[in-house]
Amino acid sequence: MLEFFISALILTGAIFTFIGSLGLARLQDFYTRIHGPTKATTLGVGSLLVASTLYFTFHEDSISLHEVLVTLFLFITAPVSAHMLCKAALHLELPSLAKLPESQTNSTAPQRQSSKDQHD
Amino acid sequence: MLSYALFIALMLVTASVALSFWRLLRGPSLPDRILALDTLYINTIALLVLLGIHLSSALYFEVALLIAVMGFVGTVAACKYLLRGDIIE
Amino acid sequence: MRRLLPHPLLTLTLAGIWLLLVNSLHPGQIVLGLLLGWMIPLITTQFWPEEVRIHHPVRLLHFICIILIDIVLANFTVARLILGRPGNLKPAFVSIPLELKSDLAISFLANVISLTPGTVSARLSDDRSYLLVHALHLNNTDELVTTIKFRYEKPLKEIFEQC
Incomplete structure (x- = not known):
């Protein structure tokens, strides 16, 4: 019974991981591509880690919880890196299927200016 | 049963590594490549977890944790570089 | 002390x-x-200049449960969208007016938005009054804004900020 449950978790995790990467390879513009890895992959790896917690807890007769740490870390960092990537893409004004919002021209302006200078 | 599930899961995760690698090579812009690299880290964590279950060894978690930390720092540093043209100011 | x-x-x-x-x-x-x-x-x-204060710990737990359920549902939605025809997607940028003031609450909200249904937070305006959000598939802009404001922002405001 438990083995069945762990197998089911492993399969769901792997399928979600695969769908996340499929989205990365398949979708058309950067802003839609970013959705695949940040969500599907997080839940995919999350359920793999839950499966491994269960496996090690029942096979080694001692509670194994340090997978929780990896899960927690991934759930905290995945949105942050997605946000940073999206911000960088908006800064570079990558083409998008949706209408791009007008770029901001307030307090980050000096920094943007200086970074442009360094690029040129 | 668990071994069959592990086998299928390993195949799926390997396929997703291949897909992200394809995006890494092809990606038209720099953020695409960084995103592909980030996905590659997460896929590697998944592979390591599966390998840990397969070998019944808890040693691989430290590796997974380190990859998670380094991957996050790398992604953020690369994004900062794109945003500012500089990493340490 | x-x-x-x-x-x-x-x-x-x-x-x-x-x-x-x-x-x-x-x-x-x-x-x-x-x-x-x-x-x-x-x-x-x-x-750590400001001390973190949680006004309603029970409500925070409740909120985290809601988010976890939303994350799982969101994954199914996004998986369906990815497997569907890419031509059918209607991605859009939406800016959401913020009522939150503290740094922690805003970053919490941005993280929650990135983790839930087909949305990624893209940019915070410099005066912290608008959060730009990219949605993978958007039918109704107002609906998204109300969902985010009532489902996520309101509890966060009660938890992290005195009202």
Whole structure:
């Protein structure tokens, strides 16, 4: 019974991981591509880690919880890196299927200016 | 049963590594490549977890944790570089 | 008391993380974890200008449960969208007016938005009054804005900010 449950978790995790990467390879513009890895992959790896917690807890007769740490870390960092990537893409004004919002021209302006200078 | 599930899961995760690698090579812009690299880290964590279950060894978690930390720092540093043209100011 | 123990919550969190990292509940490890949890905030106290206050701990737990359910549902939605025909997607940028003021609450909200149904937070305006959000598939702009405001922002405001 438990083995069945762990197998089911492993399969769901792997399928979600695969769908996340499929989205990365398949979708058309950067802003839609970013959705695949940040969500599907997080839940995919999350359920793999839950499966491994269960496996090690029942096979080694001692509670194994340090997978929780990896899960927690991934759930905290995945949105942050997605946000940073999206911000960088908006800064570079990558083409998008949706209408791009007008770029901001307030307090980050000096920094943007200086970074442009360094690029040129 | 668990071994069959592990086998299928390993195949799926390997396929997703291949897909992200394809995006890494092809990606038209720099953020695409960084995103592909980030996905590659997460896929590697998944592979390591599966390998840990397969070998019944808890040693691989430290590796997974380190990859998670380094991957996050790398992604953020690369994004900062794109945003500012500089990493340490 | 204030100077000796600047961030009690951080101390407990760090001790918990230490116990998870060494993966044991040995009394020695608990003492070491608490010691680390006491020393690290003391050394890094300059980096934590404002103290984190949680006004309704029970509501925070409730909120986290809602988010976890939403994350799972969101994954199914996004999986369906990815497997469907890419031509059918209607991605859009939406800016959402913010009522939250504190840094922690805003970053919490941005993280929650990135983790839930087909949305990624893209940019915070410089005066912190708007959050730009990219949606993978958008039918109704107003619906998305109301969902985010009532489902996520309102509880966060009650939890992290005195109203």
